[in-house]
Amino acid sequence: MKAYEVVRQHIEERILAGELSVGSLLPxxxxxxxxxxxxxxAVREALRMMGAQGLITSRVGAGPNSGTRIAGQNxxxxxxxxQLHVALSEFPIDDVVEVRVMLERLSATAASANATSNNLxxxxxxxxxxxxxxxxxxxxxxxxxxxxxxxxxxxxxxxxTVLTTAVRQALASPIREASDELPDYxxxxxxxxxxxxxxxxxxxxxxxxxxxxxxxxHIRTAYAILPMGGKKD
Amino acid sequence: MKAYEVVRQHIEERILAGELSVGSLLPxxxxxxxxxxxxxxAVREALRMMGAQGLITSRVGAGPNSGTRIAGQNxxxxxxxxQLHVALSEFPIDDVVEVRVMLERLSATAASANATSNNLxxxxxxxxxxxxxxxxxxxxxxxxxxxxxxxxxxxxxxxxTVLTTAVRQALASPIREASDELPDYxxxxxxxxxxxxxxxxxxxxxxxxxxxxxxxxHIRTAYAILPMGGKKD
Numbered sequence: 325m326k327a328y329e330v331v332r333q334h335i336e337e338r339i340l341a342g343e344l345s346v347g348s349l350l351p352x353x354x355x356x357x358x359x360x361x362x363x364x365x366a367v368r369e370a371l372r373m374m375g376a377q378g379l380i381t382s383r384v385g386a387g388p389n390s391g392t393r394i395a396g397q398n399x400x401x402x403x404x405x406x407q408l409h410v411a412l413s414e415f416p417i418d419d420v421v422e423v424r425v426m427l428e429r430l431s432a433t434a435a436s437a438n439a440t441s442n443n444l445x446x447x448x449x450x451x452x453x454x455x456x457x458x459x460x461x462x463x464x465x466x467x468x469x470x471x472x473x474x475x476x477x478x479x480x481x482x483x484x485t486v487l488t489t490a491v492r493q494a495l496a497s498p499i500r501e502a503s504d505e506l507p508d509y510x511x512x513x514x515x516x517x518x519x520x521x522x523x524x525x526x527x528x529x530x531x532x533x534x535x536x537x538x539x540x541x542h543i544r545t546a547y548a549i550l551p552m553g554g555k556k557d
Numbered sequence: 558m559k560a561y562e563v564v565r566q567h568i569e570e571r572i573l574a575g576e577l578s579v580g581s582l583l584p585x586x587x588x589x590x591x592x593x594x595x596x597x598x599a600v601r602e603a604l605r606m607m608g609a610q611g612l613i614t615s616r617v618g619a620g621p622n623s624g625t626r627i628a629g630q631n632x633x634x635x636x637x638x639x640q641l642h643v644a645l646s647e648f649p650i651d652d653v654v655e656v657r658v659m660l661e662r663l664s665a666t667a668a669s670a671n672a673t674s675n676n677l678x679x680x681x682x683x684x685x686x687x688x689x690x691x692x693x694x695x696x697x698x699x700x701x702x703x704x705x706x707x708x709x710x711x712x713x714x715x716x717x718t719v720l721t722t723a724v725r726q727a728l729a730s731p732i733r734e735a736s737d738e739l740p741d742y743x744x745x746x747x748x749x750x751x752x753x754x755x756x757x758x759x760x761x762x763x764x765x766x767x768x769x770x771x772x773x774x775h776i777r778t779a780y781a782i783l784p785m786g787g788k789k790d
Contacts, residue, residue, distance in 0.1 A: 336637070336641060339641055339644055339645060340640065340641065340644055340726065340727075340729070340730065341730055342644075342730030342731065342733070342734065345645070346645055346647070372605070372606075372609075373605075373606070373609035374609075376605075376606035376607075376609045376610060377609060377610055377638065377641075378642075379641060379642075379645065394645065395645070396645065396647055397642050397645045397646045397647065401642075402639075402642045402643075402646065404569070405610065405638060405642070406635075406639065407573065408569060408572055408573065408610075408612060409611075409612075409630050409634075409635040409638070410635075410716075411572055411573055411575075412572060412578070412579055412612065412627060412628070412629065412630045413630045413635065413716070414579070414629055414630065415715050415716040416715070419714045419715055419716040419717065420716055422663060422714055422716075422717065423660075423663075423714070423716050423717060423720065426659050426660070426662075426663050427656075427659070429659075430655060430656075430659050481652045481655055481656070482648050482649070482652055483643075483646070483648040483652040483653055483655075483656050484652065484655065484656060487656065487720075493573065494573075496573075497573065497574055497575030498575065500575070501575065
């Protein structure tokens with residue numbers, strides 16, 4: 325194991341053991357080098373890598389907030405990282421679809437409980453735009469992602485929203501490619517919109533069980549039609 | 558935006574757009590520096606960071622496999638990263654629990670479909686060990702994590718297994734701390750084991766609906782008893 329890996333692994337293990345939490349101050353570069361019997365360059369390398377992962381944050385100077393600390397995680401950074409990993413993962417597409425169905429059932433259920441005419445406006449606007457007479461694949465695919473993310477946001481479970489966004493975004497490009505091979509994309513788009521409209525109405529009516537079943541049916545139907553070869557890779 | 562961030566963001570966007578996929582060769586350091594109008598040091602820094610995230614891999618030399626390529630993602634690396642981020646996340650504990658319930662319902666359902674006396678042996682062994690007369694919190698918590706991960710593995714959905722492991726591991730330390738505050742830990746442990754045994758039996762009987770309901774009830778009961786303050790942070 326390389327010297328910087330020793331440092332990195334040690335810090336990660338202390339995070340997972342709960343010994344380091346958000347805001348915890350790490351020892352100085354000099355002290356860590358001495359503790360781990362590695363060079364200060366190795367400590368710097370480990371800290372740079374953990375900085376790249378968004379796990380630590382450094383502030384220079386001599387004030388009370390200076391030094392290297394464990395960083396609080398924000399949804400977007402975690403989401404982006406997850407999205408990249410899922411996009412490059414070699415998970416079978418069916419495995420990813422099962423996770424997506426499960427996440428979106430949860431979102432649709434929670435959205436139905438939270439829906440008010442006020443917070444439904446955004447979802448309604450996206451839907452209305454999707455229902456335009458004609459629309460190219462690229463633009464529709466973007467709106468489709470936004471539609472599903474907006475349902476997750478209505479559900480107000482932040483972790484579900486991060487996961488849903490990552491999974492839908494990671495699938496955006498394979499979905500676009502598969503859609504491109506359909507003989508009649510505009511017909512497929514109209515079918516999707518009918519399904520989206522029914523999901524929207526169930527959420528607006530606060531009918532959680534129906535909303536969850538409809539969104540599951542919508543996702544499964546779409547994957548059954550799209551020529552994704554049953555495998556994502 | 559720093560120079561290396563420009564490079565990094567560009568490569569990430571090409572991955573998400575599906576233009577770069579596993580095995581794709583990146584241009585040379587020199588070409589990227591020219592394309593992005595940044596220094597070669599900035600390109601190196603971007604590549605080092607993406608290497609730290611497990612997104613790219615470099616091979617030196619002049620052979621056909623040399624150069625920097627987009628890396629295939631393996632479950633453990635993604636799992637570890639996710640685990641660290643969830644451990645440091647400030648998601649409300651209730652949000653994380655809902656995701657956990659959903660993942661484990663899916664695992665229990667799939668495990669029930671796949672269970673044979675052969676592949677159940679590992680789960681049975683973990684359970685038997687957990688049912689020992691006396692066991693300290695630390696050891697039991699580790700076995701408990703292994704029990705839930707083993708159910709996910711039986712389900713054979715790799716993405717679910719990665720997510721379940723990350724969520725359960727990220728919660729291991731808060732669960733341990735909360736368990737430490739219980740007036741009678743051994744009694745709590747016996748209750749958990751009765752629940753684990755019932756889940757095991759439902760899976761062994763191939764009763765998917767019952768296994769899913771029992772594992773949900775088990776998780777919700779445990780969180781209701783543990784003094785985690787309703788919030789993870």
